[in-house]
Amino acid sequence: MSIFINALKNILHRMLQLLSFGQKTITNSLNIYIKTSGGNTLSVDLDPTWDIKNVKQFVAPKLGLEPEEVKIIFAGKELGDRIRIAECDLGQQSILHAVKIKVKPKLREIKGSLVEEIEEQCTKPLCNTLKDVMFSSDDHTAIGKTESSSSNESDKLRVHFFVFCPTCKALRSGKIRVRCNFCKSGAFTVHSDPQNWNDVLEPKQITGLCENNPQLCANVLDNREPTFAEFYFKCSEHTSLGEKDEAIPLYLIRPNLREIPCLACTDISDPVFVFPCAEGHVTCLDCFRQYCSTKLMERQFWQHPEYGYTLACPAGCPDSFIKEIHHFRLLSEAQYAQYQRFATEEFVLRSGGVLCPQPGCGMGILPDEECTRITCINGCGYVFCRQCLQGYHIGQCQNPENEVGANSDGCIYTVDPARAAEARWDEASKRAIKVLTKPCPKCRTPTERDGGCMHMVCTRAGCEFHWCWVCQTAWTRECMGSHWFG
Amino acid sequence: MAALPRRIIKETQRLMQEPVPGISAVPDDSNARYFHVIVTGPEDSPFEGGLFKLELFLPEDYPMSAPKVRFITKIYHPNIDRLGRICLDILKDKWSPALQIRTVLLSIQALLSAPNPDDPLANDVAELWKVNESEAIRNAKEWTRRYAMGN
Numbered sequence: 001m002s003i004f005i006n007a008l009k010n011i012l013h014r015m016l017q018l019l020s021f022g023q024k025t026i027t028n029s030l031n032i033y034i035k036t037s038g039g040n041t042l043s044v045d046l047d048p049t050w051d052i053k054n055v056k057q058f059v060a061p062k063l064g065l066e067p068e069e070v071k072i073i074f075a076g077k078e079l080g081d082r083i084r085i086a087e088c089d090l091g092q093q094s095i096l097h098a099v100k101i102k103v104k105p106k107l108r109e110i111k112g113s114l115v116e117e118i119e120e121q122c123t124k125p126l127c128n129t130l131k132d133v134m135f136s137s138d139d140h141t142a143i144g145k146t147e148s149s150s151s152n153e154s155d156k157l158r159v160h161f162f163v164f165c166p167t168c169k170a171l172r173s174g175k176i177r178v179r180c181n182f183c184k185s186g187a188f189t190v191h192s193d194p195q196n197w198n199d200v201l202e203p204k205q206i207t208g209l210c211e212n213n214p215q216l217c218a219n220v221l222d223n224r225e226p227t228f229a230e231f232y233f234k235c236s237e238h239t240s241l242g243e244k245d246e247a248i249p250l251y252l253i254r255p256n257l258r259e260i261p262c263l264a265c266t267d268i269s270d271p272v273f274v275f276p277c278a279e280g281h282v283t284c285l286d287c288f289r290q291y292c293s294t295k296l297m298e299r300q301f302w303q304h305p306e307y308g309y310t311l312a313c314p315a316g317c318p319d320s321f322i323k324e325i326h327h328f329r330l331l332s333e334a335q336y337a338q339y340q341r342f343a344t345e346e347f348v349l350r351s352g353g354v355l356c357p358q359p360g361c362g363m364g365i366l367p368d369e370e371c372t373r374i375t376c377i378n379g380c381g382y383v384f385c386r387q388c389l390q391g392y393h394i395g396q397c398q399n400p401e402n403e404v405g406a407n408s409d410g411c412i413y414t415v416d417p418a419r420a421a422e423a424r425w426d427e428a429s430k431r432a433i434k435v436l437t438k439p440c441p442k443c444r445t446p447t448e449r450d451g452g453c454m455h456m457v458c459t460r461a462g463c464e465f466h467w468c469w470v471c472q473t474a475w476t477r478e479c480m481g482s483h484w485f486g
Numbered sequence: 487m488a489a490l491p492r493r494i495i496k497e498t499q500r501l502m503q504e505p506v507p508g509i510s511a512v513p514d515d516s517n518a519r520y521f522h523v524i525v526t527g528p529e530d531s532p533f534e535g536g537l538f539k540l541e542l543f544l545p546e547d548y549p550m551s552a553p554k555v556r557f558i559t560k561i562y563h564p565n566i567d568r569l570g571r572i573c574l575d576i577l578k579d580k581w582s583p584a585l586q587i588r589t590v591l592l593s594i595q596a597l598l599s600a601p602n603p604d605d606p607l608a609n610d611v612a613e614l615w616k617v618n619e620s621e622a623i624r625n626a627k628e629w630t631r632r633y634a635m636g637n
Contacts, residue, residue: 264549264583265493281584287550291583294550314550315584453607457579 006062010042030085033095036063037187037211041095046085053081059098073097073211075126076178076190076229089127089175092239097187099211126176129193130159160255162271163247164329165235171285171330174233174247176200178208181228185212186243190229197251204228248326252276253285262287263315273327277317285330292331296339300461303350309343346462349443357389358382359430389444441467441474453484490518494544497587509591511542519544523555523591527634528599532626533561536634540570540594542587552581553590562622562629564603564612572597573607 029045036042042062046055056067063070072079074088074096090096163174180188181203190208199205207226210217217227234240235247256270264287273288275281283291291314295301301309304321310328313320322328328339341362345355348364356363356376363379372386384390388397437446440458442465447456454469466475470483498518501511508528514520523540527533539558545551555577557570565573576585576593606612615622 265491266496267492283583287583290547290550294547315582316580 006040006042009062030090030094031092032090033093034059035095035097035186037097037099048084048086050085051081052079052083052085055085055096056081063098063100065100069101071099071101073099073187073189075176076188076208076231077124077126077129078189079125083125087128088125089236091175091234091236093242094240095186095243097185097211099187126178126190126193127159130176160271161233162250162253163233163235164250164326165238165247167238167241167245168235169333171250171253172235172237172247174249175236177232177234178229179232180208180210180212180217181230182217183210183212184230185210187211188227188229194231200231201249201251203230206231248324248329250327250329251324252322252327256282264291275313275315275317275320276322277313277315277320279313279315279317281313281315281317281320283314289330292328292339293335296331296335296342299342299459301339301342301346302461303343303346309339309346350462354386354389356380356382357384438469438472440465441472454479455484491548493549494518501588506588506592509588509595511587511591519548521587525591525595525598527630528595531599532623533563533598533630533634536630538598538634542590544587549583549585552577552585553587555590555594560629560633562611562626563598564601564606564615564622565597567607571607573605 030048032044032046034042034044042059044058046058050058052072053067055072056070059072060067060070074090074094079088159176161174161176163172164170165172165174177186178188178190179186188208188210190206192206194200194206206229208229210227214227233247233249234245252274253271254274256268256272259268260272260282261268262272262284263281264283267284269284269286272282272284275283292311295311301311302321304310307321307323308325310322310325312322329336331339344364345362348355348366351366352369353364353366354374356365356379358376358380361376361380361382363376365374365376365379367374367386373392374384374386376382376384383392385392385397390397433446437448439445440447440456440460440463443458443460443463445458445460445463447458449456449469455475456467456469458465458467467473468475468479468483471479498513505511508526510524511521512523514522521542521544523542525538525540527536527538537559538561541556541558543554545554555572557566557572559570560568561570567573572594574593574597576582576590601615603612603615606615611622611625614625
């Protein structure tokens with residue numbers, strides 16, 4: 001019944017709005033969803049110059065409550081009455097949570113002025129209480145909040161997050177949001193602000209109160225541990241597509257508050273990429289992209305057992321691998337596709353698999369250990385020998401030189417001329433690879449020797465096998481003695 | 487040709503304004519990525535008194551890739567082959583964009599002071615350096631006198 005009345009009221013309100021449009025124009029009105037504790041969602045248009053008290057007065061009648069009985073929760077904070085909407089980092093179709101207060105506000109006042117002061121501080125929106133300085137350093141001893149008098153400076157210190165937005169498919173500035181770690185409801189208030197990236201990225205760092213269903217969320221956990229906050233991010237540059245529309249935090253991209261020059265080009269730019277090494281080496285985003293694409297072309301990415309296919313600090317610092325591989329989304333679409341292909345290939349090879357040698361296929365196959373006759377099942381269907389990667393044969397592998405042209409033994413098949421023309425180029429490069437290169441004896445990566453001695457070191461990151469160009473086996477002292485320089 | 491990256495301009499300026507003692511590096515008039523380098527032989531080394539010409543080229547993706555450096559003056563050194571190619575880790579797998587032209591040239595100068603016959607490029611030189619160091623040093627001095635002195 002109440003839903004029906006609400007809906008009626010809504011329609012009535014809309015009609016009134018339409019009627020009064022001529023006289024009272026709401027400039028830049030924000031279309032906001034308000035979720036109530038009952039699970040209903042109201043769609044309302046709010047004026048950004050309103051404060052939270054106005055919002056309560058506006059929303060309370062729709063919930064059948066008095067304005068004093070409502071609290072407004074957003075991004076892990078109960079918002080104070082004097083906060084203006086414009087301060088809150090709300091975007092079109094953001095979601096506010098309206099919750100009925102269980103304790104009467106009057107009871108609280110008796111506790112004295114001190115309590116009230118603290119509460120007043122807590123009710124600022126999260127985007128205003130977080131400062132960049134806290135997030136520009138990775139050490140766990142947080143740098144204190146710097147209070148600044150001029151609004152200009154505080155605006156500069158306001159926290160900036162960078163995200164990869166799957167909708168925009170690009171690097172965007174992001175907004176931090178908070179929800180209950182257990183029930184995923186946004187009607188959740190934090191007990192304290194996160195002090196550094198560890199608090200935000202690692203689960204169960206910051207405790208809070210779930211207003212959606214405090215009993216359930218606490219009881220399920222047997223009250224043995226408190227309810228925890230979960231932080232997530234949204235793109236600030238497109239209209240929210242709902243609660244599922246999340247962005248991935250690229251937390252190594254940070255505002256260059258300390259004006260540190262790029263390690264590679266020495267220019268000072270903003271934002272910058274801060275590598276996860278002890279020294280915190282900095283590059284500009286362009287140089288980061290160039291670093292990635294150079295390393296990608298040289299196949300010098302590392303297959304890290306935990307993080308995946310990744311890179312370390314270009315200055316060669318220890319323990320500096322990039323953990324969040326979404327940072328490589330900064331590469332162009334084509335390069336990122338190549339990154340994914342190389343990562344998959346590397347994973348297949350590391351797991352003892354093989355890649356289909358057919359030009360244009362390259363399907364990864366994970367055969368049984370003893371199996372030498374391999375069929376490219378999900379790919380082109382090619383049947384090949386595991387040892388020499390040529391067409392499957394019985395008996396010893398042939399020398400590649402003798403093998404060229406051995407296939408023309410009168411099979412009857414038709415050839416699509418277009419396909420044949422395409423294949424000729426591939427055949428030419430296949431031949432060039434065969435003539436000019438020798439495979440690394442350990443990982444079979446075709447290797448070209450463009451001068452120097454016979455001591456080869458496999459260029460594939462992670463293999464780096466030392467081998468002899470003449471013997472095509474591991475490099476030994478004997479090789480050194482008899483044919484080091486040919 | 488694409489515009490010269492600011493980093494190269496800055497490095498060149500600094501090489502001109504604050505030259506490294508014993509090293510001169512001047513960009514070519516027609517190609518700012520190609521440097522004419524002269525390194526003086528370090529004191530108390532068999533190369534003392536010599537002036538060694540090198541060429542240094544900054545490839546397209548410098549500083550992501552290492553500069554290409556080669557001795558033009560003939561030199562008798564276990565880590566430098568007869569074509570002037572240098573065996574130095576920072577020019578290969580230990581390269582980092584944090585290094586610069588100046589650090590590379592300083593490393594090459596240091597290599598002249600401290601040859602490393604265990605990681606050789608010129609086999610016969612390295613062999614002699616290990617077996618008969620005094621004779622190797624004599625050869626190095628002789629080559630320095632013959633090729634690196636008096637123009």
